[in-house]
Amino acid sequence: MQIPDIVIAIDGCSSTGKSSFAKLLAKELGFLYLDSGALYRGVTLFAQEEHYISRMNIIRPELEEALQTLPLRFNSDNRTFIGDRCIEKEIRTMEVSAQVSPIAAVPYVRAFVDAKLHEAAAARRVVMDGRDIGTTVFPDAEVKIFMTASEEVRARRRYDELVAKGEYPVMEEVVENLRQRDYIDSHRETSPLCRAADSYLLDNSDMTLKEEVEWVKGLIRGKYTIYD
Numbered sequence: 001m002q003i004p005d006i007v008i009a010i011d012g013c014s015s016t017g018k019s020s021f022a023k024l025l026a027k028e029l030g031f032l033y034l035d036s037g038a039l040y041r042g043v044t045l046f047a048q049e050e051h052y053i054s055r056m057n058i059i060r061p062e063l064e065e066a067l068q069t070l071p072l073r074f075n076s077d078n079r080t081f082i083g084d085r086c087i088e089k090e091i092r093t094m095e096v097s098a099q100v101s102p103i104a105a106v107p108y109v110r111a112f113v114d115a116k117l118h119e120a121a122a123a124r125r126v127v128m129d130g131r132d133i134g135t136t137v138f139p140d141a142e143v144k145i146f147m148t149a150s151e152e153v154r155a156r157r158r159y160d161e162l163v164a165k166g167e168y169p170v171m172e173e174v175v176e177n178l179r180q181r182d183y184i185d186s187h188r189e190t191s192p193l194c195r196a197a198d199s200y201l202l203d204n205s206d207m208t209l210k211e212e213v214e215w216v217k218g219l220i221r222g223k224y225t226i227y228d
């Protein structure tokens with residue numbers, strides 16, 4: 001499928017399956033995949049390890065200063081690094097999930113992540129997922145998708161994901177973490193999670209990944225009148 005140099009923005013609540021969908025879509029289109037949440041998670045891990053966050057208190061001036069030289073980046077196969085250290089596994093734990101939303105609500109952190117995303121997406125041809133890609137980071141994205149799924153489906157996905165990683169999650173805690181993150185993400189002052197007016201809604205509660213990808217490919221074919 002011959003598509004122009006466009007940005008595909010995928011937003012939605014936690015555990016709606018954004019990253020699996022975005023990853024597969026990028027692969028099929030030959031686009032770069034960028035996981036913006038991984039950068040917020042990377043900042044959170046850094047803040048925890050360097051004690052810029054204790055319980056829910058963020059020591060903002062120190063964290064903001066430290067971010068100025070933090071070498072947070074993606075490598076060529078999309079894994080998240082701080083300098084030479086791969087942090088892909090550490091950023092997906094419940095500990096990081098529990099503190100990432102307050103960190104992502106700090107305006108300075110958002111500006112830091114936005115700058116990294118713009119740098120990585122300079123050539124466009126990217127599929128990017130997050131909470132505010134279509135509204136704030138790339139308001140000019142050519143294709144915007146807002147993903148949703150029932151709470152039950154989302155909690156089950158998150159639970160299975162944690163089990164697959166060797167963790168021992170408690171379902172009630174998983175549901176509570178999802179609700180808390182949704183609440184903080186949609187009520188923060190700086191670029192809260194909300195659906196862009198010009199986005200397409202994708203409820204994938206009863207869809208397979210393959211169906212989702214076919215759905216968006218159909219949409220892109222229609223938009224750019226592509227016949228192959």
Ligand code: DC
Binds near residue numbers: 036040104105185
């Ligand atoms: O997609 P995720 O669960 O890995 O995202 C982790 C956190 O980062 C999530 O709680 C909200 C925040 N986030 C954000 O505020 N804006 C984005 N564009 C991406 C993620």
